[in-house]
Amino acid sequence: MALLWSLGALLASLCAATAMTDPVIVTMPSEVVNVNETTVQLSCNLTNPTSAVAGSHWEKDGKKIDSSVDTKPNTFIEYTIKKADLQTGGVYHCVFLTSPQVNSSIEVKVLPHVKAYKHSEQGNENDKGVLTCTCHSYPLPTDWQWFKVIGDKKTLLANGTERYEVKSTPEKSILSISELDIEKDAGDYECLATNEVGSGSDKIQLRVRSRLAALWPFLGIVAEVIILVTVIFIYEKRRKPDDIADDDDSGAAPLKSNAAANHKDQNVRQRNCN
Ligand SMILES: *[C@@H]1O[C@H](CO)[C@@H](O)[C@H](O)[C@H]1NC(C)=O
Ligand SMILES: *[C@@H]1O[C@H](CO)[C@@H](O)[C@H](O)[C@H]1NC(C)=O
Numbered sequence: 001m002a003l004l005w006s007l008g009a010l011l012a013s014l015c016a017a018t019a020m021t022d023p024v025i026v027t028m029p030s031e032v033v034n035v036n037e038t039t040v041q042l043s044c045n046l047t048n049p050t051s052a053v054a055g056s057h058w059e060k061d062g063k064k065i066d067s068s069v070d071t072k073p074n075t076f077i078e079y080t081i082k083k084a085d086l087q088t089g090g091v092y093h094c095v096f097l098t099s100p101q102v103n104s105s106i107e108v109k110v111l112p113h114v115k116a117y118k119h120s121e122q123g124n125e126n127d128k129g130v131l132t133c134t135c136h137s138y139p140l141p142t143d144w145q146w147f148k149v150i151g152d153k154k155t156l157l158a159n160g161t162e163r164y165e166v167k168s169t170p171e172k173s174i175l176s177i178s179e180l181d182i183e184k185d186a187g188d189y190e191c192l193a194t195n196e197v198g199s200g201s202d203k204i205q206l207r208v209r210s211r212l213a214a215l216w217p218f219l220g221i222v223a224e225v226i227i228l229v230t231v232i233f234i235y236e237k238r239r240k241p242d243d244i245a246d247d248d249d250s251g252a253a254p255l256k257s258n259a260a261a262n263h264k265d266q267n268v269r270q271r272n273c274n
Pocket of ligand 2: 159
């Protein structure tokens with residue numbers, strides 16, 4: 001009994017000794033899981049600082065939040081995230097400027113903030129179609145899925161099935177569709193990312209152009225050239241017999257001299273008028 005009591009006393013004094021020497025930061029809350037985008041309040045309470053507190057600030061993902069810089073010797077500091085959204089997720093640190101400086105972290109976890117690289121993609125028939133989605137919110141997704149959306153029906157496009165290939169990293173997922181087909185592949189797609197908080201998604205519309213459509217501008221030029229050549233050819237063909245006939249009627253170079261004569265007549269007439 002006495003032994004137990006003295007052991008207890010020893011433990012208590014040990015705890016007190018460490019509490020006396022080590023600064024402790026009590027974070028409130030210890031973690032935030034924000035799904036409904038409400039206001040979030042973070043706080044840190046520094047007890048037993050090793051030296052005077054010269055100031056404090058907060059950091060998000062290792063970057064100092066300028067508006068949080070405080071030069072007062074507070075040992076209790078708060079940071080408010082007004083209307084937390086998917087971009088406010090991250091690892092927050094409260095930093096107390098003691099010597100040495102001390103800090104503690106609070107994780108603010110949000111749903112994946114998924115964004116399509118482009119909301120409208122285009123591909124040529126028989127080519128490869130590539131759709132890309134990214135996510136930069138915290139925590140990063142642990143899983144990506146792709147769906148084809150027809151009305152309110154979603155079909156999972158599993159990697160390696162049919163002509164689909166899915167390549168994913170936590171920040172990015174790419175769906176490749178080989179040999180695009182106008183009928184089968186044009187339409188709406190959805191990328192869905194999941195983390196420990198839940199899921200987020202975005203949509204992409206894929207348009208598939210026929211090979212012929214890609215050729216239209218070229219075909220247009222070809223058609224234009226053909227028409228021009230034909231017109232010139234026909235004109236030349238129809239003109240030749242007339243020229244020969246003219247030659248027969250009035251000897252050498254009749255057209256030129258006629259034109260010159262007409263011109264002269266006109267000049268004379270104009271001068272007369274003046
Ligand atoms: C900070 O912690 C100390 C010691 O536990 C406590 O007495 C004090 O009330 C706390 N301050 C606030 C603002 O919670
Ligand atoms: C999809 O399949 C390919 C080939 O089978 C593989 O290399 C790749 O890692 C797979 N991707 C995913 C996300 O499972």
